[in-house]
Amino acid sequence: MFKTLKNDIPASIVVFFVALPLCLGIALASGAPLFSGLIAGIVGGIIVGFLSGSQIGVSGPAAGLAAIVLTAITALGGWENFLVAVVLGGVIQILFGVLRFGIIAYYFPSSVIKGMLTGIGIIIILKQIPYFFGIDKNAEGNFAFLKLEGKNALTELLNSLNALFSGNFDNGATIIALIAMAILLLWSNVLSNKGKFFQLVQGPLVAVVAGIVYFLLTRDSSLGLSGDNLVSVPVPESFSDLKAQLAFPNFSVITRTDVIVAGFTIALVASLETLLCVEATDKLDPQKRVTPTNRELLAQGTGNIVSGLIGGLPITQVIVRSSANIQSGGRSKASAIIHGFLLLISVMTIPHILNYIPLSVLAAVLFIVGYKLAKPKLFKQMYELGWKQFIPFTVTVAGIVFTDLLTGIGMGLAVGIVVILIKSYQNSHFLHIEDKSNGKHKIKMTLAEEVTFFNKGAILKELDSLPRDTDLELDVRDTRYLDNDIIEILDDFAFKAKERNIDIKLISERGVVENPDSFIEFFRLRPKAS
Template sequence: MFGTRMSAFLKLTKRDLKYDFPSSVVVFLVALPLCLGIAMASGAPLFAGILTGVVGGLVVAAISKSPLSVSGPAAGLTVIVLSAIEKLGAYETFLLAVVIAGALQLILGVLRAGIIGNYFPSAVILGMLAAIGITIILKQIPLAFGMTESHAFEIDNGGGIAAFKDTMLPAVNWGATLICFLSLSILIYWPKVKGLNKIPAPLLVVLLGVLAAFLFRGNSMKLTAQHYVAIPVVSSFQEFTGLFIFPDFTQVLNKDMWIVAITIAIIASLETLISIEAVDKLDPLKRNTPTNRELMAQGIGNMASGLLGGLPLTSVIVRSSANVQAGGRTKRSAMLHGIWLLIALLAIPTVINLIPLSSLAAILLHTGYKLANPVLFRHMFRKGLDQFVPFAVTVTAIVFTDLLLGVGIGILVAIFYIIRANMQNAFQLEISEQNGEKTVIMTLAEEVSFLNKVPIQQQLYSLPKNVYRIRIDGEQSRFIDKDVIDVLKDFELHAVSKGIAIQLHAITYKKQQLKTN
């Protein structure tokens, strides 16, 4: 299947050359520094970052039916990858987790689980992305100032904050710091310059970093070797093949490896489905991507990436939106960008190694800020406490513990609010009064579960004493739990004993059975 699609891909039409070829160049220029930066933030070899981008372009795009989505290493997975590599102790073991995560995604796609993202509260997902953004920022601050690892923040378990290890100021490299702040200015303000903003800001950041590092040579602001990107430079095919790292299949029974694999499969699938939904909304032709097919494509891509030594990948909104804005029309744009990444890896590694790490840190700081934008916090607060509290709890829990535990805590809080809302919306109550006698009409909701039993019971037994007539109407209900019916039947006997006229309309065990069958 993959070979057939590659053959079709090679037949570029005039339409492809007009739209997809130039957009692929733009996506490549955006993806190259991001691939390097994400690999750096993940604690993985920089070669693995570019390799993952190549797999995202040549494998995932060939299988996917998304016309505009671009896949590659994702900022949203850096926290998981960083902690997983440290926890598992060997990169080869981590690669096995990536392969298994891909297999799990493939199974999810075959089982048509593409709708899984709809069952996760949006507040928790947004909180997860915001927390990842905060963690990325914390991790990149030392590199932004040109510090060595001994002066960096420690990020425990992929999340929690620790203090500086020792004094910061003497370790600051002012050349790297200046490059980072100038790069941030470009990333923020360049896209607002009309006419010139067609040139990708990340490309300018890389060019600025290379030029500034060259100008700083020979003075107190010079950068040392540890301040630059360092991908291997190969001079032969044997050296190139030696760059690939392969999974350690002897760790297949490692419990921690399976936990990492399942975590990657879930988070990568969610991030992909969120990204696909966003890209489809950006598509000027309003095409719809089959989500089950996308999960299968991502699964095969992650299996290929893990087998070759790459990072886990997802559909990435930054590169995908750049593809849309550059005028891409079909998947050939994403596939071509994968070819450009491969050519760059083979042909110009020496040039890539001229890029300062502080330039990549600036790109990641900007990415982290977009994930944790204060506007998002204000937006969630305005949506009400039922949205803001799960969101804020998820952010806090992830930052101070780890991603998986934080998401779990956020889901529990979200479930609490869902249950609370369900309990409050169990019925509508109308009380009217005539000649000093009150009539009560309780209209049950469309779905009345056992969770509604207590509020209905409390409401009925707390009615005013001078109630003369009660009507409980279940005509609009499609489902009424049997426990609730028992409560209503018991109250009916209670009301009759008190001399209250009561009518249970459309509420019987027979009706219940018919509605649930």
């Protein structure tokens, strides 16, 4: 973890600046005390960061839980009663981990996961428009990626554009947002290749500093920013005042049925969001590392127990912060941990300075994050993979944008299952392994006629269990349908096989290929069966 600090420290600073307004915004959307969002961010970074097996995932308060939190606080009779449900949710998540429920992540097709990433990227961009231009925040609603009070991303975008065209925008916020965007683009496209200094000092940090300087220089002029366009962190006057921001659960209600049901709901939704984020984050990892999902449930459960005990919101691994971490060069869990300490230190020591950061600058940073998640060329790539991939992908994207995160994922998964049931049938003998060991390990793996994403978990387990120094013979001569998820697993395995000294011999109807560089390219060129 300490070998990559030169990469992790700059990335942690970027994640810190992304996480700060999101922690506050999600708390606001949840109807919870603002400080509870910061507590969840600190616990998610430090506690979960240490315990998690994910090297690049970042945890904190989850936007997808905001609607549940908002309803539960009122239904359970107050914030202290709700905190009991958060603690119970953490205990149940630990139980999920012990029972090894983490495997559920492998049963979501990659088209749905990519749709989730793309949909969130679009939502991030749409949600930041009011902040970029300093438009009245009531037109946008909140930071949360969910349907709330009859609003969704499209209705909020229309409200924001109406306010923009009506001239209801802040000149100062818009100017510094454009400056910040120019800095970010210049840094990533030009300066990052000019020397180590520009790689160590990240563009988002420079943009934030420029935003603070702009606010200080223009606050008494007509181009200054109003308080509504700045970050708003609670400012404790003393340590006792900081301690007073904490809240503690009312355990006298722990036996109530509604509290237990709320705890189970939090555990179930938080676990599902975390596992989907883990799957998505692992796909974004340049080193193709695989996160142990059961350990992740244990870490998240522990984090929710701690967060609930001291007055914090529920925690999950969060794709916005995780993707920002990856895009900023984070290499190990040190980045997530340091970002948690930065949140803690900043809240305790420099809340006044944090409150000088323009929200429009943070919006510019998130614009870049959102664009990288939802690049237009991804739609073209998914279309070229065929309708079996493209339809679940687009349904997931549309569902997330027009409804909410979990509904969109559910819609995409339902369509994906229907597509698979139409194009394939259940085959209990999809995998055959023959051990021909004689000195060096020699293993033959034969794929069946139909292999779908339902078989992803078993195939991944078999490949990961192969010993070092193995000769693997992979026979696909009888395979007529090979799902794109399986091809991606094989492609990732080819990358890891070189490190484990595993030689791969691919046998197909076209002949024999030794150690193919790319399974994706091989199967893309492979003629379709009649």
